[in-house]
Amino acid sequence: MSEPLQWVLNLLIAQGLMGAFDTVYHHELTVRLPAQRSARLELAIHAVRAVLYGLLFAGVAHFAFQGFWALAVAALIAVEVGLTLWDFVVEDGSRKLPASERVLHTLLAINGGAVFGLYAVQLVQWGALPTALVATDSGWRGTVLTLFALGVALSGLRDGWAAFRLSRAVSVPNPFAALPHRRVLVTGGTGFIGTALVRQLLDAGHAVTLLARDPLRAAYLFDCRARCVRSLEALADDEVFDAVVNLAGAPVIGPRWSPRRKAQLLASRIGTTQALLGWLQRAETRPGVWVQASAIGYYGVRPADETLADDAAPGQGFMVELCRRWEDAACTATTYGVRQVVLRLGLVFGDGGSLPALLLPIRLGVGGRLGSGRQVMSWIHRDDVLALIANALADQTMAGVYNAVAPEPVAQATFAACAGRQLHRPVWLALPAAPIRWLAGEMAQLFVDGQRVVPDRLVARGFRFRHPDLAGALRSLV
Incomplete structure (x- = not known):
């Protein structure tokens, strides 16, 4: 050679x-x-x-x-x-x-x-x-x-x-298309939910201003159709927005929840929310509605047989503190006469977020039960989250806290079995909870603990879920 x-x-x-x-x-x-x-x-x-x-x-x-x-x-x-x-x-x-x-x-x-x-x-x-x-x-x-x-x-x-x-791929109806023209201020618009939200708002002809750490990247992401600002100080006092959607927050799944990591998670949510309140205080014209993200972590770890409606009391632990303080900071907006809708999100399934990580071991043929497998997963499809936000913008009677979860919570073992059927993979592995808790620390509760959350207020309002059952939701995504 x-x-x-x-x-x-x-x-x-x-x-x-x-x-x-x-x-x-x-x-x-x-x-x-x-x-x-x-x-x-x-x-x-x-x-x-x-x-x-x-x-x-x-x-x-x-x-x-x-x-x-x-x-x-x-x-x-x-x-x-x-x-x-x-x-x-x-x-x-x-x-x-x-x-x-x-x-x-x-x-x-x-x-x-x-x-x-x-x-x-x-x-x-x-x-x-x-x-x-x-x-x-x-x-x-x-x-x-x-x-x-x-x-x-x-x-x-x-x-x-x-x-x-x-x-x-089948095109999903845009829930914002039927709304009158809106000027919307969005935080967290480059995240998993935010990216889809901003794109659908823009596709429906609405005007979007996006608060982003990297405005240039955000501009590329949305083909320069959204106005992107690095700081709320860039907004003039006389700027008018019809709605605020606050999704900003660092992902909770990541490094172990050390004291420093917990401080980062809190700051990424509460700091942005307080900055929004600062802008709201000086704004000459205030928005009609503020849609606030939260999570079902508000309820903490609960027994599998306990059903948690929208008015259930908070539990104990860091996730509870994170969600409660985030909601408490945001609720100040109501003192300025702004209608507020708080969405306590379950596991949001879509083409990003937590679902790809949950499906990966099943795709590789090593999926199965985590811990007992009886812990309850309360979930929702991203399409339904976007429809909820559209309802919040349009419906003047929608206010307060809503459990943003599908009406069919499932045990983790049931989720694994259903995903295995959709992916045509065996589901056989049983991973004990102890090594997960040892590796992830307090964060392990996201994997081996759960809570049975139900969307009572949404059902009472007649909200129609596009993906009410797990099998249909997974079928649309895999």
């Missing part, structure tokens, strides 16, 4: 490692591309590129391409380069890439240029030989590249399937 060809193999291995990291960390975990309808074209390009890369990895590792075959491989590389350039254009037009992804793409482009440049020299030499496909032995490099070829091809098939699913 020539020295240039050894360098090609080494650089291809580096390309495979960087590409795998980019796919897993950026596309799957950070951006969740397979769930983004706006990324359908990007996913389709990735699918074709990945399959071609799989052919390239396997071919370079095991064959010498002589004569006409050298021209065929050169053509494949030219198509690959063209797709990469097209991908750059599509990415820049559809989303703001994080800095780490831009840096990694630059490194991939440099490394890829080196690979193709060195390999072009080899192809020129092979092209002068009689046409033949000659098997070669690349040793351990060949084995590694064969594994990479399989992995990248599977990744391409996954992206292709995701693009196909997104193209076939």
